[in-house]
Amino acid sequence: MVVSVLVLSLMPLSVDLSEDGDKVSHFIAYGSLMFWFGMVFPRRQNQVVSALGFVAMGIAVEYLQRMTGYRSFDVADMAANAVGVAAGWVLVRSPIRRLLPWIDRILQRQAGILARRK
Numbered sequence: 001m002v003v004s005v006l007v008l009s010l011m012p013l014s015v016d017l018s019e020d021g022d023k024v025s026h027f028i029a030y031g032s033l034m035f036w037f038g039m040v041f042p043r044r045q046n047q048v049v050s051a052l053g054f055v056a057m058g059i060a061v062e063y064l065q066r067m068t069g070y071r072s073f074d075v076a077d078m079a080a081n082a083v084g085v086a087a088g089w090v091l092v093r094s095p096i097r098r099l100l101p102w103i104d105r106i107l108q109r110q111a112g113i114l115a116r117r118k
Contacts, residue, residue: 001032002033005030005057005061006061009064009071010061010064010065010068012068012070012071023076023077024080026080030054030058030080030082030084030085031087031088031091033054033084033085033088034050034051034092037050038088038091039100040100042097047089051085051086051088054081057081058078061081062075062078
């Protein structure tokens, strides 16, 4: 997921988003990263490290975009990234954090059913 965000953030794009239309994409990308890694690493200390790392990544990517010559630097993108991280943090601290273990149990149950059929 991290590599995908980095690649999509640094590759040339021919898509013309309306003014500030990409902020939703930034919010979703960084919110998803934080939520996913928060579920995978449920200890609060790991979540804090993840949150700080993703905010730093969002800032660094903007500076890297400035250096490309074909992407633009935008402080508002940094803010959208940070707000996304905050939203992911809130979600991972809520009951929805049980989503990943729930999906895992369903997949294991289905795998067991399929194994018994063979």
